[in-house]
Amino acid sequence: MKTNDVMLQTATKVVTFIILMFAVHIFFAGHYTPGGGFVGGLLTTSAIVLLMLSFDLETVKKILPFNYVTMTAVGLLLALATAAASIIFDVPFFTHAYDYFDLPLFGETSLHSAMLFDAGVYLVVVGVTMTIIQTIGEDE
């Protein structure tokens, strides 16, 4: 089935970036306002799914040459390491640490170890959903 979807493709090229930017925003904003790693990951995935729908699997693979299985593993390790790191500081497993820093460009910023954990969640969500979609999609 070969269809001419110029409109979809053109729109996708713009929309994908907006969704991705939004995903990043949602991910970082998560601790204070609605959002977080889980939604951020899903939004990112939906952007990639949109790409896949309007182009095709092979093209998307060329644009984003990630190994999503590795991504899942890295995410899991990151989450586990963040949780486990507290052991080194002799506090119970999963104790988070946070403080406020004066960073250039951002001004006073809160840095929270929960963000690292959330990044792990983000990677796992993107990794797993993309693994599933890719595996099923490739299986013709």
Added chain:
Amino acid sequence: MSFVFLIFLPLLAALFIPLLFKKVGKIHTGWFVLAVPVILFIYYASLLPTTIDGGNLVSEFQWIPSLDIAFVAYIDGLSLLFTLLITGIGALVVLYSIFYLDKHREQLHNFYVYLLMFMTAMLGIVQSDHLITLYLFWELTSISSFLLIGYWYTRDRSRFGALKSMMITVFGGLMMLGGFVLLSIMGNTYSIRELITLAPEMATHDFFIWALVLVLLGAFTKSAQFPFYIWLPDAMEAPTPVSAYLHSATMVKAGLYLVARLTPVFAISGTWMWLVAGVGLFTMFWGSFFALKQKDLKGILAFSTVSQLGLIMSLLGASAAGYHIDNIAETTFMYAGFAAIFHLINHAVFKGSLFMIAGIIDHETGTRDIRKLGGLMSLMPISFTVAMIGAFSMAGLPPFGGFLSKEMFLTAMLSLTDFDLFSMDVWGILFPVVAWLGSVFTFIYSFYFVFHTFAGKHKPKQLPKPAHEAPIGMLISPVFLAILVIVIFFIPNRVGDWLVKPAVMAIQPFLYNSPSEVDVHVSAWHGFNTELFMTLGIFAVGGLMFWTLHKWQKSYDRFPDAISLNALYDNLMFLSDDGANRFSMLYMTGFIRSYLVYMFSFVIFILLGTLYLTEAFAVDFTNLAPVGFYEIVILVALVGSTLTILVSKSRLTSIIALGAVGYSVALFFVIFRAPDLALTQLVIETISVALFLLAFYHLPQISRKEERMPFRLGNAVVAVGVGITMTLIALSSHSQKAMPSISEFYKETVYTEAGGGNIVNVILVDYRGFDTLFEIAVLGIAGIGIIAMIKLRLSKKEGQHENK
């Protein structure tokens, strides 16, 4: 020195074995392994002076302090004796294995890793004072034994034997764990030493008899007592060094160790004495009787091991009688405990050498079938001498160590006839009679083993390989053990003072304060008494029956195999395997829709049941939010799209309707001001519709056959049931609050404690971070599962696919 860590030295060494095997392949890996038992033996031997005086050493390492679980190495006479056996025989066996296992053809790294693992486990058993860690090591021996029996895993018999030993010993191990738990409940401690001091109070406890039986089940299965012995003959599929080490010298003695160690706890009970002495003695007779049926050299030795273990077990049972006797030093009752330990040492020595000889014969002639062997005396003179010494010691002939302990065994059994508790005065006479019968058969099979292999006519044509003497390296260990057999005969009292008496003190701590109080003097000649005449009778009758063996040995084959214990085991295994298979096939249809029906029915059953049983149902319509226009519109859309899914003929329509359901729920979240949920729901819905469309491609056409009325009606009932259940629960949970909502706590602490602003997100990453961690782990597993299902699918190879 904290010698508790030495238990783990073999395990630590095992880590380097595969590396050494790969990198230094030129040198046989066994040479590196040999260092471990040798070092340990030397170290533990240096502790001997402490235990000879009746002292003990304790070294502790906390493992799980919150559960009161620790590794406690407790060294006294008994555990040091076993430790020396494990490391000493271990060193000889490793030396022997270097010549037995070829470095080019065998998977040496596997072999030695398992062997070292076993060594740690065994040291752990005999040194642990803590019941739970004792159990841990106990099961570890079962596992390493399983791996070693199945070492040549391409053979069917090896795998069968490995599984059989595992099934039986692990069954016993689990029973034993139950016994341990009961003991710790009764005594409120895991420490064996403390349990021993509490023994008199525990004897009246309701659990006492249960703990006793369960612990004995563990000991009997491990030490191959009747009727559990059936795994031991099949375990002979292991390489011979393993049989010599695990299945004669050490692991099967773990049960004896446990019985000896716990004798002070249980000896008060008559049941203990009857069970241990009775089962032991019967096993001794049974094993020796059936040893003569065997045609395989190692089979004979296996049954002989069963029999000898029974002998030692019965002596341990008899030693319990000492607790009921005053002034034990003036009676013959004191012999049982001494004889048990003394014979245990003798058995380890002579049986080790006999197994090694059986291995040599197998190695040099290519067969272990005794019918094909014969006349090897002149071809293998050294092996013959060693075998003769070992077998004569086993038969109880002088001047070998076995003679001394056999005499004491008879003394101990005779002493039981004088015992007047537990109706022994009536039945006690059975003990010396059965012991005598067992000894006669022991005499015969010992001769059968030696003379049918080495004497008679040589049959070179039946042997796969031309027979010749073994290389010198392979002979070192058996020759050393054979010399030890003779040495023990000449210095029995030195052995007694150094090794036996300290161990006896551990078995009978209430009777003796120091090893020197154990007033037993071993002598080869002690006048004309009943024991001597019994021994002479054994030699005479045994000799006569051996002479006529060829006439009556065939009658063994008349025993039908169908009613043997082995057949029972096979049938049980078959039944459980086949039965379980049939049972699962009853409900495992292979259709997800059937499974969903099971799951949802169960959900209804459990939830409605709980609602009913706890009388939790309540309806309270106060405190309701007003229902507005938006809610009604969304609700109509929700119900409408749900119905669309049910009635639509096309799958595509169903999927789109399902998406609509999801979006409607997302809108509800928006109305109820839950932006996080709404956002997530929206994105999830989008992605899952895309996923459905992808998967849709692969789904098979639902067969029309199942679409009959009863099937659909059944589904309808389940669906309505789930709906009603959920509604009832929602109503109930709204109508009553058992405890205040946790949201207040979140509101207060989200900034102060967690440093965040968005409660939902902070719950995910902080308050309930564990949940999230496991959820993403599950996600990862699901991803791997899907890869496995799609990429590794079998039908792909066959080129068959539903949609092609």
